[in-house]
Structures are given as structure tokens and as C-alpha cells.
Amino acid sequence: MHPITTFSAQIVALPVENIDTDQIVPARYLKTTNKVGLGDAAFADWRWNSDGTPKPDFVLNRPDVQNAQILVAGNNFGCGSSREHAPWALTGAGFKAVISTFFGDIFRSNALKNGLLPIVVDEDTLYQLFSLFEEDPATVVTIDLPNQQLVLPGGQRVGFPLDPFAKHCLINGVDQMGFLLHEDSMIAAYEARHPARVQTV
Amino acid sequence: MPIPRTLFEKIWDSHTVRPQTEATPAVLYIDLHLIHEVTSPQAFTELRARGIAARRPSQTLATMDHSTPTTPRNNLGVIPVIDAQGAAQLAQLEQNCQDFGIPLFKLGSENQGIVHVIGPEQGLTQPGMTIVCGDSHTSTHGAFGALAFGIGTSEVAHVLATQCLLQSKPKTMEIRVDGQLGRGVTAKDIILAIIAKIGVGGGTGYVFEYTGEAIRALSMEQRMTICNMSIEGGARAGLIAPDETTIAYIKGRPRAPQGQAWDEAVAYWQSLPSDHGATYDATVVLNANELRPMITYGTNPGMGIPIDGRVPTVAQMPDASQRLGLEKSLKYMGLEQGQPLLGQKINMVFVGSCTNSRISDLREAAALIKGQQVAPGVRMMVVPGSQQVKRQAEAEGLHEIFRAAGAEWREAGCSACLAMNGDMVPSGEYCVSTSNRNFEGRQGPGSRTFLASPITAVASAINGVVADPREMLN
Numbered sequence: 001m002h003p004i005t006t007f008s009a010q011i012v013a014l015p016v017e018n019i020d021t022d023q024i025v026p027a028r029y030l031k032t033t034n035k036v037g038l039g040d041a042a043f044a045d046w047r048w049n050s051d052g053t054p055k056p057d058f059v060l061n062r063p064d065v066q067n068a069q070i071l072v073a074g075n076n077f078g079c080g081s082s083r084e085h086a087p088w089a090l091t092g093a094g095f096k097a098v099i100s101t102f103f104g105d106i107f108r109s110n111a112l113k114n115g116l117l118p119i120v121v122d123e124d125t126l127y128q129l130f131s132l133f134e135e136d137p138a139t140v141v142t143i144d145l146p147n148q149q150l151v152l153p154g155g156q157r158v159g160f161p162l163d164p165f166a167k168h169c170l171i172n173g174v175d176q177m178g179f180l181l182h183e184d185s186m187i188a189a190y191e192a193r194h195p196a197r198v199q200t201v
Numbered sequence: 202m203p204i205p206r207t208l209f210e211k212i213w214d215s216h217t218v219r220p221q222t223e224a225t226p227a228v229l230y231i232d233l234h235l236i237h238e239v240t241s242p243q244a245f246t247e248l249r250a251r252g253i254a255a256r257r258p259s260q261t262l263a264t265m266d267h268s269t270p271t272t273p274r275n276n277l278g279v280i281p282v283i284d285a286q287g288a289a290q291l292a293q294l295e296q297n298c299q300d301f302g303i304p305l306f307k308l309g310s311e312n313q314g315i316v317h318v319i320g321p322e323q324g325l326t327q328p329g330m331t332i333v334c335g336d337s338h339t340s341t342h343g344a345f346g347a348l349a350f351g352i353g354t355s356e357v358a359h360v361l362a363t364q365c366l367l368q369s370k371p372k373t374m375e376i377r378v379d380g381q382l383g384r385g386v387t388a389k390d391i392i393l394a395i396i397a398k399i400g401v402g403g404g405t406g407y408v409f410e411y412t413g414e415a416i417r418a419l420s421m422e423q424r425m426t427i428c429n430m431s432i433e434g435g436a437r438a439g440l441i442a443p444d445e446t447t448i449a450y451i452k453g454r455p456r457a458p459q460g461q462a463w464d465e466a467v468a469y470w471q472s473l474p475s476d477h478g479a480t481y482d483a484t485v486v487l488n489a490n491e492l493r494p495m496i497t498y499g500t501n502p503g504m505g506i507p508i509d510g511r512v513p514t515v516a517q518m519p520d521a522s523q524r525l526g527l528e529k530s531l532k533y534m535g536l537e538q539g540q541p542l543l544g545q546k547i548n549m550v551f552v553g554s555c556t557n558s559r560i561s562d563l564r565e566a567a568a569l570i571k572g573q574q575v576a577p578g579v580r581m582m583v584v585p586g587s588q589q590v591k592r593q594a595e596a597e598g599l600h601e602i603f604r605a606a607g608a609e610w611r612e613a614g615c616s617a618c619l620a621m622n623g624d625m626v627p628s629g630e631y632c633v634s635t636s637n638r639n640f641e642g643r644q645g646p647g648s649r650t651f652l653a654s655p656i657t658a659v660a661s662a663i664n665g666v667v668a669d670p671r672e673m674l675n
Contacts, residue, residue, distance in 0.1 A: 026646070106353060199260075
């Protein structure tokens with residue numbers, strides 16, 4: 001995974017609560033056996049007509065947000081299914097971060113493993129971001145990961161929580177699989193003390 | 202005196218390979234890893250890229266369920282897969298299982314079925330275990346007092362490679378259901394009422410433990426229905442303490458412990474229930490006596506009402522964002538605020554999914570539809586949860602009852618719950634579904650879902666409109 005530290009990007013607001021992973025990527029796109037190529041599947045049913053033409057009133061189809069890399073969404077983004085295709089589709093569509101008041105637990109975990117930042121802010125900040133986007137769709141914010149701060153256009157800094165281990169992995173580009181593989185001797189010791197409870201073979 | 206612990210804490214502690222610290226999450230050992238065709242291919246790709254084997258194939262089991270057709274078998278007894286992408290995904294799972302030595306229940310084979318139906322059926326799901334699967338409804342297995350939760354594909358690779366996961370300890374929430382259920386009110390109605398009360402984000406960051414008289418009175422299959430939808434309340438896992446009902450269900454199943462190992466296992470299981478004095482981070486209480494059959498009207502499982510209630514009005518919503526959410530949902534659903542759902546015309550009924558496709562669900566549905574007819578213009582699909590459920594139902598003649606009523610009797614799989622396999626609700630049409638999600642497009646693009654119990658689904662199928670099952674149970 002590539003290390004992530006501080007970056008600035010245009011925001012796009014999707015002020016809808018409880019956006020579930022079936023909206024982020026509908027199940028019919030889950031027949032792929034790859035991680036790549038899911039960008040067009042992101043929000044497919046909101047974004048495309050059944051004939052494949054774009055729905056002009058959906059915000060992500062607006063010409064002035066095509067470079068947006070930070071999605072600002074209503075409460076409880078990413079609830080529902082465990083599909084990691086959701087962060088794959090969002091990163092495929094060019095997003096580096098999603099800002100909301102809280103996230104579905106599995107989505108948050110999946111996002112962090114794919115370098116997609118789930119940034120938690122309070123409701124006032126969320127509404128401030130919605131307003132900023134409404135007033136100026138070109139609004140750019142900065143995400144300062146080492147300091148765990150979101151920097152708004154006027155220079156206002158808003159802190160956000162982040163699990164220290166996730167932060168360490170993101171900043172240093174550490175992959176969690178490598179970390180777990182290093183625990184091999186502890187795992188073996190555990191297995192020696194705890195015989196398998198079931199046999200599937 | 203040892204500190205009193207909850208059921209969850211006992212399982213967490215006994216599976217901690219390395220404890221959580223300020224800087225790192227816990228390394229948690231996984232006893233059983235279930236996999237299916239949709240969320241595993243990229244995980245195997247990662248193992249191949251790193252040149253590593255599966256650490257414990259004998260603690261791993263694969264099945265085919267999500268993208269499998271449920272159409273009848275051909276003359277050779279084979280279920281044909283027409284969809285090329287689905288077929289490729291199934292073929293890849295077979296190859297992956299072969300290459301990594303993982304046992305697989307192939308499409309149409311005698312034990313194949315929905316991943317959350319087959320684990321318990323085989324006796325693999327046991328109290329005190331940690332169980333994961335790349336599927337959010339893994340919470341189902343919590344009905345046995347196991348810590349079971351859904352994981353992403355990166356984590357599927359972690360478990361394949363190390364049999365472990367990096368996890369931060371979640372908070373605990375007790376959901377106590379006192380009292381007794383009335384006639385026509387089921388486990389599905391309990392869980393829909395819980396989610397309506399706490400909302401779809403109410404359990405985020407928590408593991409649920411369901412307690413109380415009404416929970417203790419449930420069968421294992423009913424408990425699975427409850428735990429299955431923990432994720433719809435935002436919780437990754439939901440547990441019910443093991444008791445005599447649990448032990449009786451497991452005894453004699455193919456993968457259950459035998460002989461002395463059985464006695465030892467039972468003694469261990471009996472040590473698992475939460476200690477007297479153990480505390481939870483939050484508690485929610487419901488009274489089963491007050492519950493009525495529940496149905497959803499909107500586009501998330503928290504948008505549920507008693508079946509004889511009315512859709513809320515925008516003015517009743519506490520804040521602007523919920524007002525917008527309700528308006529958006531009702532527009533999608535083609536419903537009016539304040540309207541009753543009873544009498545709402547429907548086009549389809551789906552009885553199936555990991556929530557409600559077990560033999561007791563099919564028995565209840567069959568008992569109600571026996572001698573009746575599915576209303577003209579309504580399509581009713583009955584999809585058993587596994588090949589074993591299908592065989593049992595056929596041995597009892599349930600399939601003949603469904604067919605005589607005009608319903609379709611199909612092969613086992615996830616089917617129209619998520620519409621990956623061609624079984625879907627046409628755009629704009631209404632389906633009363635025993636599944637777990639009513640999200641926009643969940644049952645096919647433009648589909649409109651009313652979530653309900655199997656008996657509410659059957660009552661609605663017979664009447665051609667949303668109907669109250671209590672009126673048919675005389």
C-alpha cells in the first residue's frame with residue numbers, strides 16, 4: 001500500500017443518510033474476480049439509466065465535480081453488506097476519502113485496508129461541509145493525516161479520530177497481512193495450546 | 202473473586218493470541234472460516250501473489266450460494282449455470298479450493314446451501330467459537346453463543362493465511378426481550394421491531410447479546426433469524442447464550458463432537474453464559490407481549506412498522522435529514538406518508554434467504570398456504586436454504602403444498618435476496634420478502650421490498666396485498 005500523509009482535494013457532497021453498500025456497488029457487479037475496474041459501478045443505480053446513459057441530476061455526473069476526490073456523505077455511510085467491492089469501487093472512481101459522522105463497521109475496516117480514509121466528523125462540521133459545497137462546488141479541503149485534522153478553506157482545523165494502528169499503517173504504507181504473518185510463532189503457540197474445535201476435511 | 206464477564210468477553214479472551222495494546226489491535230484466533238464464491242476470489246489471488254498456503258484448510262469450508270441459479274435441474278440432475286460471469290466465479294472457487302486443499306460443497310451437491318444455513322446444519326457452528334465469513338450475515342451463527350461476524354476480502358486473505366484477524370475490541374449491548382410472543386408474531390417480528398427501535402446505525406461499534414424470557418423460549422432456527430439481522434441494526438455480531446435448546450440442536454450432527462469429546466464440549470458450553478453481575482456498555486429492553494407482526498415500508502431495515510400501523514409522516518421525523526430520508530424512501534417505494542400498508546397491492550413474494558429459509562420457516566409457510574392459492578397476478582418463489590432443507594421439505598411433502606398453491610419450488614441458494622443469480626423483482630414491482638434487506642435495488646434495479654416474516658409473506662401471497670397473518674391463523 002502507498003503511504004498517505006497530507007493531501008488536498010475537491011469535495012463533493014451526497015447529503016443522504018445510511019448509504020448502504022448496495023448503493024455504493026450493486027450486487028450484480030460482484031461477479032468480478034478482480035479488484036480493479038469497478039469505478040463505473042460506484043453508485044451505479046443512482047448514476048446511470050438502464051441504457052447506460054448518465055442521470056443528469058445525480059451529483060457525481062456534474063461536470064464541475066469530476067475531479068473531486070473527497071466524498072462528504074450523510075450519517076452512517078457504508079452500512080449493510082461486507083463487500084470490499086465498495087471501497088474498490090470508490091477508489092476506482094477516484095476517491096481518496098469519505099467524510100461522514102460515522103461509518104458501518106465492516107465498511108470502515110475495508111476502506112482502511114485499501115487506502116480510502118473514513119473521516120469521522122461531528123454533525124456541525126458535516127453540515128458546514130454540505131453548505132460549503134452548495135455555495136462553491138469547487139471547494140477544496142485538506143486532510144492532514146499525521147495531525148488527524150481536516151483543514152477547511154478558511155484555515156479552520158477540525159480534528160478527527162483514527163485508530164493508532166490504522167494511522168501507522170496508512171502513513172507508513174504497512175500492510176496488515178505482513179504484520180499478521182510476523183505473528184506466526186505466537187499463532188503457532190496458541191494453536192499448540194488450543195486444539196482445533198472443528199474439522200471440516 | 203474473578204471479575205464477572207459477559208459471554209462475548211469470555212469468547213474474546215479465550216481467542217486472544219496477542220492482547221490489544223495502545224498501539225495495536227488484538228490478534229484474534231479464528232476457529233472456523235466459511236467462504237463462498239463472491240468475496241473470496243481476490244483473497245486467493247493475494248495468497249498466490251505472496252506464495253503462501255492456507256494455514257488451516259481443515260478449519261475452512263467453502264460453499265456456492267450467492268451467484269448460483271435456483272432453477273430446476275436438467276435431465277442429468279445438474280443445475281445449469283447460464284450466466285457466463287457467474288459460471289466463471291463458481292469455476293474459480295472450485296479451482297481455488299482444489300489448489301488450497303479446502304473442502305467445497307459444490308452447486309447441487311448434497312450438502313450445498315447458503316453459507317449460514319450449512320454451518321449449523323453440519324454441527325460446525327458451536328458455542329464459544331469464533332467464526333468468520335466474507336458475508337455480513339455471519340452474525341447468524343451467534344445464535345449458538347459463538348462470536349461470528351462478517352469480514353471483507355482483505356480479511357478473508359488474512360484468515361486464510363494466518364487463521365487470525367487484527368481486531369479492536371467492540372463494545373457490548375444487551376438487548377433484552379421480556380414477555381411472551383402473541384399468536385402470529387415471530388422471531389422475524391422481534392428483530393424487525395428491535396431495528397425499528399434502535400435504527401440501522403444504532404448498534405454500530407457494538408456486539409449484541411440477546412437475552413430475556415422471549416429469547417430463551419425461541420428454537421435454534423428462530424434464534425438464527427434474530428442474530429442474522431444484527432448487522433441490520435449496525436452490529437457486526439449478535440449472540441445468544443447457549444442453553445439446553447442449543448445443546449439439543451447440535452447433538453448428533455455430522456461434525457458435532459462425539460463421545461467423551463461431547464461431554465467435555467457440553468461442560469465448556471455451559472460455562473459460557475454471561476456471569477451474574479457482568480455489565481454491558483448499553484442495554485435496550487423490549488416487551489414481546491406488545492409486539493405485533495412487523496413489516497418495512499422504506500429502503501432500510503430500520504423503517505419498519507407494525508403491520509396494522511401507518512407509514513410515518515414527514516412531520517413526525519425528528520430532524521431535517523430524517524425528513525429528507527423519508528421523502529426519498531417513499532418516492533422510491535411509490536408510497537404516501539401516513540398511508541396504511543395493509544391492502545397495499547403486491548406483485549411478488551419471496552420465501553428464502555439466510556434469514557428465513559430453514560425447515561421450520563418452510564413448515565410454517567406451508568401450514569398457512571395449504572389448501573389455499575397464491576392470488577392471481579402474484580409470483581411466489583420458495584427457495585430452501587440448503588439441499589438438506591430441500592430434501593427434508595420434500596420428504597414432508599411441503600414442496601407439493603407450495604406447488605399446489607401455485608408457488609415455485611426451487612433449488613437452494615441466496616436467490617432473490619440480493620438478485621445476483623437472475624432471481625429478481627422487476628423494476629417498480631412490490632415484493633413481500635422474508636429476506637433481510639430492503640435497500641434500493643437490493644432485489645433487482647427498481648425493486649420495492651417489504652420485509653416480513655414467512656407467515657406474513659404467505660398471508661400476503663394469498664390475498665395479493667399486504668395482509669395480517671393473524672387473521673388467517675384461526
